[in-house]
Amino acid sequence: MAALVPSTFSGIADFMAIVVLLSEFAMLRAPLSRSQIKLYSFQSMVVTVLAIFIAADRHIDGLYAVAAISLILKVVVIPAIVLRLLRDAKVELVASNRIGVASMVLISILVSIFAMVVIDGLYVHSKSLPTAALGVAVAVVLVSFLLVIFRSDVVSQAVGFFSLENGVSVASLVVAAGLPLIVEVAFFFDLLVAVVVFGVLMRVHHGRTQSLSTDLLDQLKG
């Protein structure tokens, strides 16, 4: 029996979610901190387009506002701030892979499959829900955890946390598109706090150790 063909709407939404996941993979293996930030900006762009797409399909006007905020904050402002901090730090490349690229990608593939199997097992199905997208969104969250675990530099920690928020955004967009605007804005506020925290971390850490590697944080042990 041929697999059921998803509707055009859920096909496109699923595909965008998968693009978000693929850019998460790209961040995992990107050697330059700068390219990680650019990938984060691209990923946020895809999330923004997804928000506009869902807003247009479901006629939810509040989502346009969310998309606008996300475009300004996540695509432009946050990457610009982090790039600025990076330029001040004058560090191009941080050797931060705890394990090899191939093993990192393989583990991430396994983790993504785990996420999709678990979500598939929950059987969250409805006519209007893009089925694969929810599993993919959870996979994005888990892979961004791996990014934080496997890469030991401050920029990866920051980008991992920010892209985790992108994964959560995708999940909330596909499951609860009509989520009240105020909740979405609260998400963004969380993100802004995180930017400030990570900005301070980058500044202070670099000021003390002249490096962005978090391996040296061990020395803070009392």
Place this chain on the structure above:
Amino acid sequence: MKVNDGAMTLALATIQALQILTIVIVSPFISGVTSHLEARIQGRRGPRILQPYYDIKKLFRKETLVPNDASWVFMAAPIVAFTCYLIVPMLIPVLTNYPLPLGYIGDILGGGFVLSLASFSLALAALETNSPFAQLGSSRAKTFGALIEPSILFVAFTVAVITTTDLPYFEAAAARSSISQIVRPAHVLAVIAFFLVVLNDTGRIPVETHSGTLEFGMIEEARSLEYSGPLFGLLKWGSAMKQLILYVLLVNVFTAPWGLAGTQKLSALLLAIVAFIAKALVVGLVFAMIDNSFSKLRLFKITEFMAATFLLAFLAVVALFLGGG
């Protein structure tokens, strides 16, 4: 040939022969246009569009030199490879959207096996020559061939799950049937993965420079270094045909299976030939642009390219099984 309602209709066998002839005759033209476009993008004037035909003609008039250590395998390999490239166009939709009599004798994997046989015979012949560069090329071609194979398999699996067969005609029909089939993630991911496979198999830039003369970076190109005369001509022609065959799979099966002839009328078939050449030229242009916008990967980085290709193909299958994507 018979006249029917004022329009000429061709027999199915004739159409089948026409498919093969199209590939044989058009392939050097596509290569010529692609390398011309590439040169124009770089600001050079570039070779004439018909240059590949002149090259082949010239080579067929030259004498054949054979390395001392080579045996009949060396002489037979280009002919075996060329024959393989003549067989594959029978299995794939070059001009028609309905299957021709021999269209069902092999599926995508079958076609892949025939192409692998061609590559295998060339690798054997390169080993025969006792020339270090040719042997290096043959060993590299086999190594990277083995690494790209999983991606090809997973693309074939995707097609198998979507259509319940592995026949290229059915995949094309599925893609034509509705827009939902085209935007579904499994299809899009498989198309991108297959595009990267084609980049690899035609010796394009992230993997190999196809027009370079530096032997150290060569993979598939190096295998033909010891050939001369008509055999070399066959090899060049064969590689142009292989490229066009892969373009057919890319456009007529995966990305744009429109503009194929639906009837046996001569006019429809001529239109299909024109549409096919136009589509192949668009692919050629895209490839020329990629050639000019990226640099060649270091040899040991090529595995990362293949890992990325595999990731895409693998996600396509995962999306199909978990979530019906």
